[in-house]
Amino acid sequence: MPITxxxxxxxxxxxxxxxxxxxxxxxxxxxxxxxPDHKKDIxxxxxxxxxxxxAAGAEVTVFETRGNPVVFGHVENxxxxxxxxxxxxxxxxxxxxxxxxxxxxxxKFAEENGRFxxxxxxxxxxxxxxxLWAARIARELGVPTNVELIWELEEEIGSPNFAxxxxxxxxxxxxxxxxxxxxxxxxxxxxxxxxxxxxxxxVLLRLRTAQKDAHSGAVGGxxxxxxxxxCEIVANCVDARTGKINVPGFERTWxxxxxxxxxxxxxxxFSVASFKAAHGLQRMRTEEVREVTSRIWAMPTFEVHGxxxxxxxxxxKTIVPPWAEAKVSFRLVPGQDPGEVFTLFERYVRSLNADCxxxxxxxxxxxxxxxxxxxxxxxxxxxxxxxxxxxVFTMEGGSIGxxxxxxxxxxxxxxxxxxxxxxxxxxGPDESFAWRQIEGGVKAFVKYFELLA
Amino acid sequence: MPITxxxxxxxxxxxxxxxxxxxxxxxxxxxxxxxPDHKKDIxxxxxxxxxxxxAAGAEVTVFETRGNPVVFGHVENxxxxxxxxxxxxxxxxxxxxxxxxxxxxxxKFAEENGRFxxxxxxxxxxxxxxxLWAARIARELGVPTNVELIWELEEEIGSPNFAxxxxxxxxxxxxxxxxxxxxxxxxxxxxxxxxxxxxxxxVLLRLRTAQKDAHSGAVGGxxxxxxxxxCEIVANCVDARTGKINVPGFERTWxxxxxxxxxxxxxxxFSVASFKAAHGLQRMRTEEVREVTSRIWAMPTFEVHGxxxxxxxxxxKTIVPPWAEAKVSFRLVPGQDPGEVFTLFERYVRSLNADCxxxxxxxxxxxxxxxxxxxxxxxxxxxxxxxxxxxVFTMEGGSIGxxxxxxxxxxxxxxxxxxxxxxxxxxGPDESFAWRQIEGGVKAFVKYFELLA
Numbered sequence: 074m075p076i077t078x079x080x081x082x083x084x085x086x087x088x089x090x091x092x093x094x095x096x097x098x099x100x101x102x103x104x105x106x107x108x109p110d111h112k113k114d115i116x117x118x119x120x121x122x123x124x125x126x127x128a129a130g131a132e133v134t135v136f137e138t139r140g141n142p143v144v145f146g147h148v149e150n151x152x153x154x155x156x157x158x159x160x161x162x163x164x165x166x167x168x169x170x171x172x173x174x175x176x177x178x179x180x181k182f183a184e185e186n187g188r189f190x191x192x193x194x195x196x197x198x199x200x201x202x203x204x205l206w207a208a209r210i211a212r213e214l215g216v217p218t219n220v221e222l223i224w225e226l227e228e229e230i231g232s233p234n235f236a237x238x239x240x241x242x243x244x245x246x247x248x249x250x251x252x253x254x255x256x257x258x259x260x261x262x263x264x265x266x267x268x269x270x271x272x273x274x275x276v277l278l279r280l281r282t283a284q285k286d287a288h289s290g291a292v293g294g295x296x297x298x299x300x301x302x303x304c305e306i307v308a309n310c311v312d313a314r315t316g317k318i319n320v321p322g323f324e325r326t327w328x329x330x331x332x333x334x335x336x337x338x339x340x341x342x343f344s345v346a347s348f349k350a351a352h353g354l355q356r357m358r359t360e361e362v363r364e365v366t367s368r369i370w371a372m373p374t375f376e377v378h379g380x381x382x383x384x385x386x387x388x389x390k391t392i393v394p395p396w397a398e399a400k401v402s403f404r405l406v407p408g409q410d411p412g413e414v415f416t417l418f419e420r421y422v423r424s425l426n427a428d429c430x431x432x433x434x435x436x437x438x439x440x441x442x443x444x445x446x447x448x449x450x451x452x453x454x455x456x457x458x459x460x461x462x463x464x465v466f467t468m469e470g471g472s473i474g475x476x477x478x479x480x481x482x483x484x485x486x487x488x489x490x491x492x493x494x495x496x497x498x499x500x501g502p503d504e505s506f507a508w509r510q511i512e513g514g515v516k517a518f519v520k521y522f523e524l525l526a
Numbered sequence: 527m528p529i530t531x532x533x534x535x536x537x538x539x540x541x542x543x544x545x546x547x548x549x550x551x552x553x554x555x556x557x558x559x560x561x562p563d564h565k566k567d568i569x570x571x572x573x574x575x576x577x578x579x580x581a582a583g584a585e586v587t588v589f590e591t592r593g594n595p596v597v598f599g600h601v602e603n604x605x606x607x608x609x610x611x612x613x614x615x616x617x618x619x620x621x622x623x624x625x626x627x628x629x630x631x632x633x634k635f636a637e638e639n640g641r642f643x644x645x646x647x648x649x650x651x652x653x654x655x656x657x658l659w660a661a662r663i664a665r666e667l668g669v670p671t672n673v674e675l676i677w678e679l680e681e682e683i684g685s686p687n688f689a690x691x692x693x694x695x696x697x698x699x700x701x702x703x704x705x706x707x708x709x710x711x712x713x714x715x716x717x718x719x720x721x722x723x724x725x726x727x728x729v730l731l732r733l734r735t736a737q738k739d740a741h742s743g744a745v746g747g748x749x750x751x752x753x754x755x756x757c758e759i760v761a762n763c764v765d766a767r768t769g770k771i772n773v774p775g776f777e778r779t780w781x782x783x784x785x786x787x788x789x790x791x792x793x794x795x796f797s798v799a800s801f802k803a804a805h806g807l808q809r810m811r812t813e814e815v816r817e818v819t820s821r822i823w824a825m826p827t828f829e830v831h832g833x834x835x836x837x838x839x840x841x842x843k844t845i846v847p848p849w850a851e852a853k854v855s856f857r858l859v860p861g862q863d864p865g866e867v868f869t870l871f872e873r874y875v876r877s878l879n880a881d882c883x884x885x886x887x888x889x890x891x892x893x894x895x896x897x898x899x900x901x902x903x904x905x906x907x908x909x910x911x912x913x914x915x916x917x918v919f920t921m922e923g924g925s926i927g928x929x930x931x932x933x934x935x936x937x938x939x940x941x942x943x944x945x946x947x948x949x950x951x952x953x954g955p956d957e958s959f960a961w962r963q964i965e966g967g968v969k970a971f972v973k974y975f976e977l978l979a
Contacts, residue, residue, distance in 0.1 A: 107841030167843050174738040174848065230841055257744060271743060275842040284806030285627045288952040289829045290724060290924025291710060292805050293857050294769055294821030295812065300830040300852075301766040308761035313754040316747055352745050353737030353848070356881070359748065368747030376742045377753040378845050379836030388560030388683060389728040389853045389887050390620050391924075392831050392953050395627065395806070399753075400842045404746050428809070434842050471743025471844075499741040500845050 256491030709944030
């Protein structure tokens with residue numbers, strides 16, 4: 074007899090305070106993978122993760138890599154039954170109170186109006202905890218599916234050592250399919266099953282022209298100015314108004330989405346107004362729905378994430394600075410190769426400015442899902458069961474390096490079952506995750522495990 | 527009987543430790559005018575200045591303005607004798623240990639190998655203290671010239687309230703000429719009497735396109751990116767490689783230096799190699815001496831002093847940031863008007879990007895000196911007396927707002943007698959001032975006072 078929402082809800086209600094206590098512990102650790110100073114916090118998060126997995130009845134192995142470890146938990150519900158691996162990550166994006174727009178302390182857990190606030194609440198500690206809770210309830214309800222939990226700690230830096238983990242863990246992994254829960258819905262009433270991911274090529278541009286600050290009156294005009302030179306490089310690479318990428322050869326590496334694909338994007342019910350509001354965008358490059366959906370789901374981008382150089386404090390300090398730096402990335406669409414794009418980009422930047430260092434920071438291949446898989450259909454059914462709305466199939470604009478690595482190394486069917494909402498503040502300030510998504514998410518996962526059985 | 531170097535040297539030797547004690551006090555106060563948080567430090571520097579002036583026998587008045595006060599000291603040596611006002615400033619450029627390239631604590635006084643280190647040592651607390659010491663020795667030696675010391679505390683922000691000071695102080699000021707000591711030599715063996723100053727227009731460019739950081743995977747392509755837009759604005763305003771300013775109408779506001787002027791620049795003995803080494807420039811736009819001297823002395827510039835936006839820490843944070851900001855300035859040559867240039871610049875930036883704020887931070891007119899004045903000839907003779915080398919007459923690439931204001935408000939002859947060296951690190955890290963310049967500077971000022979008598 075299939076499980077009912079009532080019996081899952083009853084278990085959720087019973088376990089709520091224990092869940093919140095664990096969620097708080099895991100959220101209050103600043104497990105920022107991009108900043109080496111947080112290495113100790115990553116280690117502490119690993120310890121917490123091991124305890125939480127064990128408390129849920131999992132057998133736990135911590136796989137060390139050249140970088141951060143991967144925590145692997147196996148919940149055995151029935152010997153010989155199907156096994157599904159749920160992928161999540163416990164590392165988070167950088168966040169600092171009073172900077173990056175954060176009004177809250179990013180590593181102080183807070184519950185307010187049905188939302189849980191802290192860096193990583195939605196990306197991706199909330200979905201990870203939700204999947205874990207579902208594994209526990211599935212066992213209590215006798216769902217005959219074994220669940221493995223793969224918790225990475227380097228997703229936000231492009232999963233550079235995830236292949237090493239898979240090589241080590243392969244003999245231990247029993248899963249015959251993988252479900253990834255690190256993607257976003259279209260809106261609170263529009264669940265999504267992702268049909269693919271954009272790839273990412275992250276690059277640091279660094280230009281040094283002098284040893285130290287110099288007085289702009291004394292040297293200005295004759296000295297090189299690394300900021301103006303860096304601005305020129307950026308301006309040559311991209312049309313700031315349209316976003317069109319002007320790196321020679323780049324156009325040949327991708328194709329625009331077809332009319333049919335864009336028709337599908339529009340049919341998903343994507344709302345430009347909700348999108349704009351959820352992300353706090355005051356103005357956009359375009360508000361035409363075909364254009365917007367194509368740009369975020371099916372076209373490559375060039376973005377500058379940060380730029381620095383010279384004087385940053387109040388007023389003006391009349392110097393010619395010695396260096397400038399920009400952190401940039403390309404999002405890539407299926408068919409594009411990060412290595413090839415890096416070669417084109419590096420060659421072009423060096424042709425514009427021979428002194429500019431072009432340092433590759435991350436390279437993640439794009440991913441096209443096979444949505445005809447029974448696991449993908451099951452994910453759609455599970456979301457419909459839990460939230461009462463049939464999900465739509467859309468592309469994910471973001472990138473998850475581990476997905477492509479799992480596809481290559483494990484050769485298992487992969488499905489996406491994300492739980493995050495656009496208003497959660499992925500990578501942004503005052504990130505949060507809604508209780509409604511946790512509750513529904515547990516139901517969806519329990520149902521998914523049942524459907525796989 | 528004219529004074530001799532021996533008798534001045536004897537007085538200098540006798541007063542050395544008292545001088546150093548006072549110099550230390552005034553240097554250890556972080557009197558940074560650009561950063562409002564340092565208001566209290568400015569006030570403390572005023573108190574120290576008053577004590578030091580009184581200890582030297584000056585009658586002191588502190589003139590309050592809407593901004594920082596101006597400290598005015600009058601040393602009466604002989605009633606009815608000529609009076610000269612020496613202009614210096616006691617505010618300093620921003621500096622922070624571990625940032626901006628500072629290896630030392632910028633506000634911890636240190637003496638090493640004949641140099642005194644701290645922010646402001648050379649610009650302009652050292653020259654101020656040197657002039658004060660000279661006024662004292664001149665009195666002891668019976669030089670019949672009265673000396674007034676004008677110590678400003680807003681020079682580094684463009685002297686916005688110096689006119690207000692002059693209006694208030696005019697009835698008190700007895701000076702019949704002014705000497706300004708806030709300029710640099712060509713090299714340690716090449717004293718300079720400046721024949722003019724470049725002007726300055728400081729502007730803040732600020733562009734906001736969203737409320738908060740957004741995930742570049744979720745919004746990238748459709749969202750506007752304020753950094754790429756700001757880079758495009760900068761790249762349109764200036765040719766980064768040549769420094770050529772491309773603001774429409776700007777070319778009509780100035781004329782290139784004549785062949786004869788440039789011949790004079792070369793005849794000054796300017797050495798590109800020393801210049802490059804003194805300022806730590808690894809590469810320059812050009813190393814041709816006619817070009818370099820023209821660019822730093824007789825051509826306008828457009829520089830970006832600082833740029834900020836998005837993520838600045840380790841690694842990459844894949845966001846589309848909500849805002850970006852650049853601190854820029856134009857140096858202007860005689861004939862150009864900061865107000866007119868601002869109008870051209872603002873119009874152009876707004877035509878490139880209607881959302882970019884264009885905020886005027888400082889406007890200082892350029893200044894052309896009259897080098898036929900007897901005071902200017904006296905300054906040259908005094909420097910030759912003190913340092914044993916005849917000074918050259920060159921332009922100063924920097925700007926001193928107070929000079930133009932004094933010219934307008936006081937209508938007195940103005941001469942320049944700077945003491946700073948290119949290697950002192952004006953506006954740069956680990957700023958210092960050489961004992962040799964102090965010792966020679968005292969001699970030069972005493973001689974100058976005598977020549978005016």
